[in-house]
Amino acid sequence: MTNIEYLTSYVNHFVETIRQAGVQDIVMCPGSRSTPLAYAFAKSEGFQFYRQIDERSAGYFALGIAKAKKTPVVLLCTSGTAAANFFPAIVEAYYARVPLLVVTADRPHELREVGAPQTIDQVHLYGKHVKWAVDFPLPESEANLAFVERHIQRAVSTSKTAPMGPVHINVPFREPLLLDMEQPLPTMNILVPEIGKLAPSEEFLVWYKDLLQNEVRGIFIVGDSLQTTDGFWKFAKMVQWPVLVDPLSNLRTSIPADCMDLCIDQYDAILKNKSFQEMAVPNVVIRFGAQPVSKPLMLYLKECKPMVFMVVDESPLFRDSLHIATHHVQVDAESLWLKTDTKSSSTYTDCWTQANNIATAHVNSYMEHETDEGALAGLLFEALPDKSYLFASSSMPIRDLDTFFNKTTKDIQLYANRGTNGIDGVVSSAFGVQTALNRPGYLLIGDLAFLHDLNGLIVSRFHHSDMTIIVMNNDGGGIFSYLPQSTETNYFEHLFGTPTGLEFSNIATMYNAQYNAVHSKEDFKEALAEEKTKDIRIIEVFTNRQVNTETHRKLWAAISKELDSVWKV
Amino acid sequence: MTNIEYLTSYVNHFVETIRQAGVQDIVMCPGSRSTPLAYAFAKSEGFQFYRQIDERSAGYFALGIAKAKKTPVVLLCTSGTAAANFFPAIVEAYYARVPLLVVTADRPHELREVGAPQTIDQVHLYGKHVKWAVDFPLPESEANLAFVERHIQRAVSTSKTAPMGPVHINVPFREPLLLDMEQPLPTMNILVPEIGKLAPSEEFLVWYKDLLQNEVRGIFIVGDSLQTTDGFWKFAKMVQWPVLVDPLSNLRTSIPADCMDLCIDQYDAILKNKSFQEMAVPNVVIRFGAQPVSKPLMLYLKECKPMVFMVVDESPLFRDSLHIATHHVQVDAESLWLKTDTKSSSTYTDCWTQANNIATAHVNSYMEHETDEGALAGLLFEALPDKSYLFASSSMPIRDLDTFFNKTTKDIQLYANRGTNGIDGVVSSAFGVQTALNRPGYLLIGDLAFLHDLNGLIVSRFHHSDMTIIVMNNDGGGIFSYLPQSTETNYFEHLFGTPTGLEFSNIATMYNAQYNAVHSKEDFKEALAEEKTKDIRIIEVFTNRQVNTETHRKLWAAISKELDSVWKV
Structure with missing residues (x-):
């Protein structure tokens, strides 16, 4: 040859x-x-x-x-x-x-x-x-x-x-690098393995079923990156434990109507309250998928150290940065969503539902009355059409998603990069998901993350896409305002705020994208209502970092106050 | 504590x-x-x-x-x-x-x-x-x-x-991450080592001096990344061998007037000619620094395999992708720029000078009459002021620099990234050099490389700079047109040309940069003559990949023809 x-x-x-x-x-x-x-x-x-x-x-x-x-x-x-x-x-x-x-x-x-x-x-x-x-x-x-x-x-x-x-x-490859383009592809049949799934032992299942049946202070936590969630709600409905759903679990959406009460999506807000915390201490926590985004939830679990904290994770390198796991169950999550006797709702579960409803009411009122990034993000989430998907950037957007994305029966898929939580590559990741799902895509992103991966837009020059990008432009690194280092006012803006003064209308022109500059809540509503006419649409929302921090804190205080009125001893 | x-x-x-x-x-x-x-x-x-x-x-x-x-x-x-x-x-x-x-x-x-x-x-x-x-x-x-x-x-x-x-x-670091900002810096005196330089042995120097003194068919090649070039020309003038200077050697500029003839900057063009090649076979080649950019030079050396091919390189992992080195001298280059008896110019050296002058005349005429990227790059090089510096992107700009940057007594520094020859990070590298040198900076770059590192411009939001960016926008990957794979016309444009259709006036607006769109040689001359009024200036030159390839080939043919008339046997 x-x-x-x-x-x-x-x-x-x-x-x-x-x-x-x-x-x-x-x-x-x-x-x-x-x-x-x-x-x-x-x-x-x-x-x-x-x-x-x-x-x-x-x-x-x-x-x-x-x-x-x-x-x-x-x-x-x-x-x-x-x-x-x-x-x-x-x-x-x-x-x-x-x-x-x-x-x-x-x-x-x-x-x-x-x-x-x-x-x-x-x-x-x-x-x-x-x-x-x-x-x-x-x-x-x-x-x-x-x-x-x-x-x-x-x-x-x-x-x-x-x-x-x-x-x-x-x-x-050694030069020359040219092929014989006429040579046909080989006739071959490769070995495709049957890849099994990790299944639990019978002994374990006996113990596990007993736990599900008899424990009343149990909660499920579902995080990111499960292979599937099919069958989960059927299971949860039988067990009747509250289900704390990370937005990336994809269990905050497409929820069966009769499971809505079990779905707890406001744990981030309600677990900031001491009274609720004390009342709600669980005996058993079972977590499927990755660790949730919510820091209050993590801090709470670390403090109350449940007697049983079971991490269901297919990897021997299971994820437990809190060092509180009492059981690592290295099986396929689905294998634990078993048929079991249907329980009736416990007082414990009802308390979670009640607290969740209180927080939801505050969040909804917040979205109606406030004008900060969080409120606007909430409006966006409400406006997302059925059979669409949203990608949230790391840093503030994923946290706003956690706080302001209300559980829904609508079919919306939620994504973010939470392997390492970087703000790099977000635009590209969002376009990749859009391409794969072939659904209208929405990307919620801050100005720094958008700037970091502007080149993610280049794929739109070669391939069709359907993407609406909402850029929260607070001119710099918004999340740092929530951290202790923000108190060093001499250096803070220089080292962490890093305002670039850049805005993105020119990028829209460069990439032939539809563009709106939004300076108010009314502008934003109008922009969301406007018809999308191009492959890419950029809605640039100018916000203020200081205001964001303050109003977020106000919301949490209001929720906490009402929870106190119910559970303060 | x-x-x-x-x-x-x-x-x-x-x-x-x-x-x-x-x-x-x-x-x-x-x-x-x-x-x-x-x-x-x-x-x-x-x-x-x-x-x-x-x-x-x-x-x-x-x-x-x-x-x-x-x-x-x-x-x-x-x-x-x-x-x-x-x-x-x-x-x-x-x-x-x-x-x-x-x-x-x-x-x-x-x-x-x-x-x-x-x-x-x-x-x-x-x-x-x-x-x-x-x-x-x-x-x-x-x-x-x-x-x-x-x-x-x-x-x-x-x-x-x-x-x-x-x-x-x-x-x-473990949280909390805050410092006591009042705590004074420690009083300390660290150990700063005396780092010696690699010096050759006495035995080697005897042999080496003899070589310099007695060999008439010797050439020097000087590549990128020497620690210093001080003292080189004084040495070369004594030895009187032709010196093939890669643009990145920084020996194409600041040349002492009485060394101009020794400086061979058109080897890339003249070594494409068979007759000159045959006449010019060297017995001894001594290379300082990295391998030069020029492919014809590399191919020529590989073919003629000089009896002595000495690579002077401070690393045991010396660079010789041609596998033709006969001597690796692992010393500091400077230590070989010795005082030696001054020779008079040999016929051999004169031939190199003559061929170089022939090529230079053609190149100058080309710059005058042609309108392609190369000719425009040449105009830019001519226009560079004393005490400025130029950064050339990988891919075509570095090759145009090699062909069209005429040796000069002016003090201009030339840079490129040649460790791995990537087109990534070029804008940032150029800004870094500009910052360090504190000279007016010029960056010659293609549209893909500029697009790749547009974020390099972000530093200009935080720090003062003085940069003129000349973007040769041929809408895609220009260098691929020179490669054999360009013959696969069914796939070529799709896989290699990859035109994005993007242009950069919007980026100029976004970054508050001075901007010129250039569609002709006259436009370009005018743009070069225009006063710079902002930190960043972008001159976007719209060119045509096909024309570039063809006119470059015409130039090489014309030079070759005249060299044939002198040296064809």
């Missing part, structure tokens, strides 16, 4: 194995060394093929797709710092348990570590932040085809095995 | 050690976990303190400062993906041998690997792309002060020792 035939067979095997392994989406960054794979993917049928010029944004775009689809996405780039730009998204994918197949083209061995251009040490480039990494052989022998097939299959399976995550395939 | 006293002592020791080690510049990204260090640096006298919101851009900004100053710069961020965003700049710094002191704040040990927010595994985060990495202890004992002092001193020395490069200090 000639070199071009070897190369063509090699990359054809590569893409065909990926296709047969069930991967559908390819995110590619242009570059020279990756040419053979780029051509092979482009000419193969059966892939969705996306392009992005900024590799950092591309990484997060792929992450968004994989997060929404819960299945691996290929992320492809050339050699050099291009690959290093993937790193933030890979780290986020690792901790958020999002499956990515990171494919980096590399120089051949004779050009490594000899000062050749655009050559870095890509072997194990991402260190401990991928689940598996492999350095592929050069395409110069038929013997390598079996290697390619087996190792790609292994990479895909590894990324899909719970806990899911990114894997790295480094592929060297 | 109380916790706040421990913490304050710890960070005060930290910054005072850094100050005494001679570090002057701090680039900080806002974040919470890094608060103690941010405050300690901010309140300490004697630092230049810079802020950037995008950590990727911050990394390259710090790299630019360190590259220009050839001394370490602190790069500080909070925990999480912030640190991962530094990775591209760190990789570039590692290969370009730029000293950086990367300081990442981290969560304390009890919050690591337990699912705590914004926590990733930061120990050895940058893998093999830093020279040294250390994980610091928590600030809870006086015993740690000696550790802090000694390890920072060690980190600074490591980054400064040839070959210079980045080091990583990971620093965990």
Whole structure:
């Protein structure tokens, strides 16, 4: 065989194995060394093929797709710092348990570590932040085809095995990089493994069922990143414990009407109150998914240390930063949503529902009367149409989502990057989710996070999208105003506030986006009511950091006061 | 001592050690976990303190400062993906041998690997792309002060020792993160090492001097990243060999008038000609610094394999991707610029000068008559004022710099990122160099590279700058048109050209920059003549990728033809 035939067979095997392994989406960054794979993917049928010029944004775009689809996405780039730009998204994918197949083209061995251009040490480039990494052989022998097939299959399976995550395939190519474009794809049938699910033992289930049946002071907490939530509400309705739902659990939406009372979405507010805290101490807490966003909830659990704090987590590296877990149940969450005898609601559960209703009333009144970021965020959440989705940036938006997103029977999906809570890559992640879900997308984001990933908008130059971006422009880092360091007034604004004075109407023009500048609540309502006429819409809301902090604090005080009137001893 | 006293002592020791080690510049990204260090640096006298919101851009900004100053710069961020965003700049710094002191704040040990927010595994985060990495202890004992002092001193020395490069200090902090701002800096005197220079042996020098004295077919090649070039021309004038100067050697500018003839800057063009190639085969090549940008030069050397190809490089991992080095002389380059008997010019040297003059005449005529990117770049280079500096992006700008920047006695400094040749972080690097040199800066960049690092402009919101940015907007990846893959016309534009259709007038408005849109050579001349009135000026030149490729090829053919007329046998 000639070199071009070897190369063509090699990359054809590569893409065909990926296709047969069930991967559908390819995110590619242009570059020279990756040419053979780029051509092979482009000419193969059966892939969705996306392009992005900024590799950092591309990484997060792929992450968004994989997060929404819960299945691996290929992320492809050339050699050099291009690959290093993937790193933030890979780290986020690792901790958020999002499956990515990171494919980096590399120089051949004779050009490594000899000062050749655009050559870095890509072997194990991402260190401990991928689940598996492999350095592929050069395409110069038929013997390598079996290697390619087996190792790609292994990479895909590894990324899909719970806990899911990114894997790295480094592929060297020697020039010339051209293929025989006529050579047909290989006829092959790859080994696709049956991946089992972690199931609990019979002994455990006996104990567990007993707990569910007899405990009255039990609560469920459901966090981010479960593989599915199907069947959860049916289960919860039988057990009749209050369910504290993190917004990212996707259990605050599409709630069956007869489970609305069980759903506690205001725990962040009500657990700031001492009287309620004391009354509500649980004996048993069972948590599914990641740790919730809410800091008051975390502080409360840490203080009351429930007798049983069961973390259900498919990873041996289970998540318990509070060091209060008494049981780690390393099984698939679904396997614990069992048929059990239906209980009637307990006084304990009713108290949670009552407190939740009190907080909800205050939050609704707040949204009606206040004009700060939180109130506006609440208006946005109310306005979200059925069968849409919202992506919330880290920092303040995810917290406003936690506080102001009321539980609903509407079908709205909620997303955020909570693997590492970065404000980087948010725009790209949101576009990735939008692409995967094919639903109208809404992104709630602050000015710094939007600025950080403006390049996330570049995908809209290559691919259709349907995205409304609400930028809360408070000119700087809003969240820092809530932290103790805000008291150092000499340095605070300089080091933490970091106002840039930038605004985004020009970005809207640059990207041919629909744009509204919003300076008041009325403006905002009008903007939300306005018809969307372009792929991207940017609603820039000018707010004030100081006011935000103050009115948020006022809300919490009012809720606390009313809770005191009910539960203060 | 109380916790706040421990913490304050710890960070005060930290910054005072850094100050005494001679570090002057701090680039900080806002974040919470890094608060103690941010405050300690901010309140300490004697630092230049810079802020950037995008950590990727911050990394390259710090790299630019360190590259220009050839001394370490602190790069500080909070925990999480912030640190991962530094990775591209760190990789570039590692290969370009730029000293950086990367300081990442981290969560304390009890919050690591337990699912705590914004926590990733930061120990050895940058893998093999830093020279040294250390994980610091928590600030809870006086015993740690000696550790802090000694390890920072060690980190600074490591980054400064040839070959210079980045080091990583990971620093965990436990809440609360507030300092006692009144606590004075410690009185201390750190150990500052005397770092020696690698000097050649006496035996080697005897052989080397003999070579210089007796060889007539010798050439010098000078590449990027020498610590100094002082003394080089005096030496070259004695030896009288032709000197092939890469634009980044900084030997194409500030040339003593009586050395202009020795300086060969058109080797890229003349070595494309077979007749000249055959005539010019050298017996001895001595290269100082990195491998040059020019591909024809590399191909030529690989083909003619000089009897002696001496690479002078301070690193055991010397750079020779051609595998043709016969001698690796691991010494400080300066130590080889010896006093030797002054020779008279040889016929061999004269031939190089003659060919260089031929090529220069064509290039000058090209600049006068053509209107493509190269010709316009040439006009820009001519227009650069004395005591300015130019940063060239990777991809086409660095190649146009190589072809169209004529050697000059003017004092102009030339920079580019050639560690890994990425098109990422270019804007930030240019701003970093500008800040360090405090000279009027010029940046020549393509549309994709500009788009990639638009966030590099954010520093201009916090710090004064003097920058003229010339964006060659050919709507996509221009360099790919020169590669073999451009023949696959079905896929080429989709995979490699990747036109975004974006233009940058809106960015100019957003950043309050002076702006010119240039559609012709006349426009460009006018724009260059226009007075600069703002901190940033953007001159956007709309060009055509196809035309660029064709006219460049015409130039090379014309030069080759005339060289044939002189040397064709």
